[in-house]
Structure formats: C-alpha cells, structure tokens
Amino acid sequence: xxxxxxxxxxxSLQPIFVLKAGLTxxxxxxxxxxxxxxxxxxxxxxxxxxxxxxxMNEDENLKALIIEHFGEEAxxxxxxxxxxxxxVVFENTEKLALLNSLVxxxxxxxxxxxxxxxxxxxVMKEAALIFESGSQEGLDVxxxxxxxxxxxxxxxxxxxxxxxxxxxKRISHQINEELKMKLCDFVLYNxxxxxxxxxxxxxxxxxxxxxxxx
Numbered sequence: 001x002x003x004x005x006x007x008x009x010x011x012s013l014q015p016i017f018v019l020k021a022g023l024t025x026x027x028x029x030x031x032x033x034x035x036x037x038x039x040x041x042x043x044x045x046x047x048x049x050x051x052x053x054x055x056m057n058e059d060e061n062l063k064a065l066i067i068e069h070f071g072e073e074a075x076x077x078x079x080x081x082x083x084x085x086x087x088v089v090f091e092n093t094e095k096l097a098l099l100n101s102l103v104x105x106x107x108x109x110x111x112x113x114x115x116x117x118x119x120x121x122x123v124m125k126e127a128a129l130i131f132e133s134g135s136q137e138g139l140d141v142x143x144x145x146x147x148x149x150x151x152x153x154x155x156x157x158x159x160x161x162x163x164x165x166x167x168x169k170r171i172s173h174q175i176n177e178e179l180k181m182k183l184c185d186f187v188l189y190n191x192x193x194x195x196x197x198x199x200x201x202x203x204x205x206x207x208x209x210x211x212x213x214x
Contacts (some may be wrong), residue, residue: 019122019211020138024130025145026177027170028159029188030154034145034212035126037200045112048127048135053077056080062106069098102135112138121211125204131183132175141210143203144184147191149177 004104005165023038025031029083035045056062058079066074066085073084089096107159115123124143130136147155149171156167181187187208 018115018118018120019207020140021122021124022130022136022139022142023124023126024128024142024178024180025147025190026152026174027128027167028154028156029145029147029177030155030196031128031145032078032199033128034143034188034190034196035124037197038124038204039202041204042120043124043204044118044120044125045120045126046111048107048111048125052103053080055106055110056103059106063104065102066099069102070095075151087213091167092174100129100133102128102157104135106137108133108135111135122174128174131180136183141185142183144181146177146181146187146189151192152177154192178204 023031025034032047035047039045055080056066063075070085070088070093074081076084088097111125115125125135125139127133127135128186130139130142136142151179152171153164153167156162156165156170157164160167186203188196188203
C-alpha cells in the first residue's frame with residue numbers, strides 16, 4: 001500500500017542512482033524476517049539496531065559522550081556495560097531519550113556511509129526507530145511492517161522469553177504503530193491473514209522500477 005507523494009517529489013528534484021529504502025516496524029512485527037527476504041532477493045540490508053551496538057563500543061567520540069552523561073560505569077574495560085545502561089534507561093524515559101539523542105546521529109552517519117558504498121538498484125536500512133530518530137530524512141522511501149498488537153506481544157514473549165508487561169514496556173518506547181504505518185510510503189502486512197513473501201516480492205519489483213536501474 002502506497003502512502004503520500006514524498007518519493008515522487010524526490011525524483012523530480014534529481015536522478016537517484018541507488019534508491020535508499022528504510023524498513024521499520026514495531027517490536028514483534030517481523031521486520032527482521034522481511035529484511036532477510038529482501039537479502040535473499042539480492043538487496044543489501046543495513047541492520048541499524050545491531051550496528052548501533054557496535055558503534056557504541058568503537059566510536060571514541062560517542063563513548064566519551066556516553067561516559068559524560070551516564071558516568072564511568074557505562075563502560076567496563078572499554079566495553080559498553082549493557083546491564084548498567086539498561087538499568088538506567090529502563091524506567092526513565094528522559095534518560096532513554098538522552099541516550100538515543102547521542103547514539104542516533106552516529107548510527108545515521110554510519111548507515112549513510114555504508115549506503116554510498118553499495119552498487120545495487122536499491123539498498124535498505126532496517127531500523128526500529130526510523131521516525132523517532134529522524135533518519136527518514138535521508139531516505140527515499142520508508143517501508144513499514146505491520147502486525148496487530150496481540151500478535152506482536154505473543155511473538156516477542158516467545159522470542160525473548162519475557163513477560164507481557166516487559167513487552168508492553170518496550171512498546172511504550174515506540175511511537176503508535178498506526179501512526180507509524182501512516183508515515184510510511186509502503187506497508188507490508190505480517191498479520192497471519194495475508195501471505196507475506198508475495199507482498200515482499202511485489203514491492204521488490206516496484207522498487208526496482210523506481211530505482212532507475214530496474
């Protein structure tokens with residue numbers, strides 16, 4: 001399903017040689033599953049959430065900022081102390097927002113460098129917080145993966161072996177799923193009512209046509 005007209009405005013301004021696509025969705029929506037299907041179709045995918053963990057350990061400027069705001073306990077032997085950071089931000093939305101404000105710019109820059117190095121009709125950035133981080137500004141299209149909240153809760157409880165309350169806490173840190181999907185240019189439905197792979201293949205073919213190389 002196509003939303004809005006932002007992508008067509010982008011094409012009218014300048015030719016795009018490698019289309020930059022974002023892939024997002026709430027926890028338990030199945031966006032990582034969708035990303036793997038795109039990879040099987042030959043599209044390189046940048047996993048921003050995994051990359052952020054690496055960047056927090058390797059980017060010295062970012063490490064210094066995190067230590068400045070969260071204390072020396074944020075790192076142990078040069079490695080991010082995830083247990084400590086999680087304990088600080090889990091119940092404190094202001095601290096979580098602060099951490100994200102430090103990490104997101106570095107992650108966005110790393111993703112941009114990676115995308116510029118690719119040579120395929122289009123590339124994809126998978127990230128849970130595309131709109132929350134503002135990174136949609138550097139993308140040509142954003143794809144949302146939608147699943148009803150009851151399925152998302154069930155999947156996450158099984159995947160991470162955590163309680164319903166813990167899942168709901170994580171969901172509360174993300175923007176409303178219905179709003180997120182309205183902000184996307186395309187939406188894939190992973191609701192166990194519609195076949196997912198045919199949707200991905202159809203969208204893949206559409207993105208190839210949009211990319212100037214299809």
